[in-house]
Amino acid sequence: xxxxxxxxxxxxxxxxxxxxxxxxxxxxxxxxxxxxxxxxxxxxxxxxxxxxxxxxxxxxxxxxxxxxxxxxxxxxxxxxxxxxxxxxxxxxxxxxxxxxxxxxxxxxxxxxxxxxxxxxxxxxxxxxxxxxxxxxxxxxxxxxxxxxxxxxxxxxxxxxxxxxxxxxxxxxxxxxxxxxxxxxxxxxxxxxxxxxxxxxxxxxxxxxxxxxxxxxxxxxxxxxxxxxxxxxxxxxxxxxxxxxxxxxxxxxxxxxxxxxxxxxxxxxxxxxxxxxxxxxxxxxxxxxxxxxxxxxxxxxxxxxxxxxxxxxxxxxxxxxxxxxxxxxxxxxxxxxxxxxxxxxxxxxxxxxxxx
Amino acid sequence: xxxxxxxxxxxxxxxxxxxxxxxxxxxxxxxxxxxxxxxxxxxxxxxxxxxxxxxxxxxxxxxxxxxxxxxxxxxx
Numbered sequence: 001x002x003x004x005x006x007x008x009x010x011x012x013x014x015x016x017x018x019x020x021x022x023x024x025x026x027x028x029x030x031x032x033x034x035x036x037x038x039x040x041x042x043x044x045x046x047x048x049x050x051x052x053x054x055x056x057x058x059x060x061x062x063x064x065x066x067x068x069x070x071x072x073x074x075x076x077x078x079x080x081x082x083x084x085x086x087x088x089x090x091x092x093x094x095x096x097x098x099x100x101x102x103x104x105x106x107x108x109x110x111x112x113x114x115x116x117x118x119x120x121x122x123x124x125x126x127x128x129x130x131x132x133x134x135x136x137x138x139x140x141x142x143x144x145x146x147x148x149x150x151x152x153x154x155x156x157x158x159x160x161x162x163x164x165x166x167x168x169x170x171x172x173x174x175x176x177x178x179x180x181x182x183x184x185x186x187x188x189x190x191x192x193x194x195x196x197x198x199x200x201x202x203x204x205x206x207x208x209x210x211x212x213x214x215x216x217x218x219x220x221x222x223x224x225x226x227x228x229x230x231x232x233x234x235x236x237x238x239x240x241x242x243x244x245x246x247x248x249x250x251x252x253x254x255x256x257x258x259x260x261x262x263x264x265x266x267x268x269x270x271x272x273x274x275x276x277x278x279x280x281x282x283x284x285x286x287x288x289x290x291x292x293x294x295x296x297x298x299x300x301x302x303x304x305x306x307x308x309x310x311x312x313x314x315x316x317x318x319x320x321x322x323x324x325x326x327x328x329x330x331x332x333x334x335x336x337x338x339x340x341x342x343x344x345x346x347x348x349x350x351x352x353x354x355x
Numbered sequence: 356x357x358x359x360x361x362x363x364x365x366x367x368x369x370x371x372x373x374x375x376x377x378x379x380x381x382x383x384x385x386x387x388x389x390x391x392x393x394x395x396x397x398x399x400x401x402x403x404x405x406x407x408x409x410x411x412x413x414x415x416x417x418x419x420x421x422x423x424x425x426x427x428x429x430x431x
Contacts, residue, residue: 037366037387037388037391040366040391041387041390041391044390044391044394045390160387161387221385221386221387234386234387235386238406238409239406239407239409239410241406242405242406242407242409243407274390274394275406278405278406278409279406281403281405281406282405282406282407
């Protein structure tokens with residue numbers, strides 16, 4: 001599915017990460033896996049530090065903290081927020097929407113739209129698309145896009161396949177109209193027939209959480225996981241990314257009349273270093289144009305990973321410069337999406353810690 | 356010992372690769388071992404194995420891995 005958006009822009013990016021930093025070296029002992037092999041894997045995959053919320057911390061806590069930071073610094077006025085889109089797979093509750101909780105806790109005006117979007121690693125690009133669509137309405141001047149997940153609370157600490165790479169985080173992206181005649185190209189695809197490759201089996205209504213679903217089971221490769229925990233078929237996801245993402249981006253570039261050379265950066269979702277290096281090689285993109293250093297510093301924070309790669313690698317630069325960038329998100333759903341846009345002259349672009 | 360066997364042994368020193376006809380099904384290599392192996396083969400043979408080639412069929416035994424390496428231009 002292809003999109004074109006005109007006269008829209010991102011005007012600021014703030015990423016909130018928990019102050020609690022954990023290291024792979026400390027956590028290795030939790031895995032039933034020889035230390036020497038774990039250390040080799042650390043080097044290839046980029047496992048090192050990751051940020052994990054303390055017990056009890058929810059998505060709305062990170063989002064409220066981040067928005068208060070923006071209000072206190074005058075980077076955003078509360079009354080200017082016409083919509084809160086909150087993309088998460090780990091909401092505070094089934095009901096109400098977490099975006100409504102954020103609005104209520106901050107005492108924001110009633111004349112606004114609060115909407116939760118259930119998307120994972122493609123959630124930043126999809127959230128932007130929704131924000132751009134709403135900005136077609138004259139009454140809407142600013143949309144605040146929140147991407148947030150605390151997936152560590154649903155990951156087994158004894159599952160080497162997923163726990164070392166999980167990172168909790170929240171991003172707040174302000175989206176508004178662009179006075180310049182800018183054009184943004186986007187595309188996305190979905191394949192629900194492969195949805196079970198990335199899932200939390202229990203905890204919904206199909207399989208409610210019970211004492212039985214909380215029991216750790218030996219799921220092979222010396223990993224222990226419960227049905228309440230997130231499951232990822234790593235091989236299926238790896239093949240999905242390597243097969244589906246390059247043609248998606250290539251078709252986007254062709255449609256926009258762009259090329260690998262004309263794009264300054266490919267700012268992709270950050271699953272792990274190895275997967276991104278292989279993706280760059282497959283697309284003949286120089287590694288320097290596709291940063292892959294988020295997992296080693298913060299962990300993979302699902303839909304927050306693209307804002308994190310933006311703020312971590314281009315924080316100061318995007319306050320003064322304008323760059324031509326391609327965003328690409330891919331994961332749960334399965335969903336994969338890409339966007340080509342000018343990004344820069346931002347009002348803020350930084351990372352703060354939640355304490 | 357060939358460069359390939361040396362690379363395999365560096366990842367799983369305890370495994371006897373000469374006695375196995377299917378490294379994956381017989382549990383000599385798991386999915387993370389494949390990642391370590393591809394990373395090592397890229398480095399040791401000066402090639403880049405594409406992500407879409409990282410499938411069990413290409414890593415069943417020494418013969419299938421050698422065929423993949425030749426396809427990628429490695430000198431064996």
